Amino acid sequence: MAHTIQDKRKLLTRIRRIKGQSEALERALETESGDCTAVLQQIAAIRGAVNGLMAEVLEGHLREHLGAEERTPQQRQDDLEQVMTVLRSYLK
Numbered sequence: 354m355a356h357t358i359q360d361k362r363k364l365l366t367r368i369r370r371i372k373g374q375s376e377a378l379e380r381a382l383e384t385e386s387g388d389c390t391a392v393l394q395q396i397a398a399i400r401g402a403v404n405g406l407m408a409e410v411l412e413g414h415l416r417e418h419l420g421a422e423e424r425t426p427q428q429r430q431d432d433l434e435q436v437m438t439v440l441r442s443y444l445k
Contacts, residue, residue: 367405
């Protein structure tokens with residue numbers, strides 16, 4: 354998982370942004386501000402941020418594991434199956 358270590362700072366920045374968005378959503382719901390549009394926008398922003406994080410980690414994983422020339426066909430197939438399992442779960 355060297356690709357996540359290389360991009361650690363960038364990934365942690367994204368995660369902290371998601372955390373902040375989630376906390377803002379929680380505060381909006383706790384205060385019962387009544388602004389449904391703001392709540393919906395916050396949910397959409399969180400979803401977009403999570404999708405962006407997933408895309409970035411997935412791209413790194415594909416390049417590192419499936420694109421590596423030293424991987425055997427069986428290793429690539431195993432990695433592909435793992436990615437497909439995660440993607441099926443993510444897209445439910």
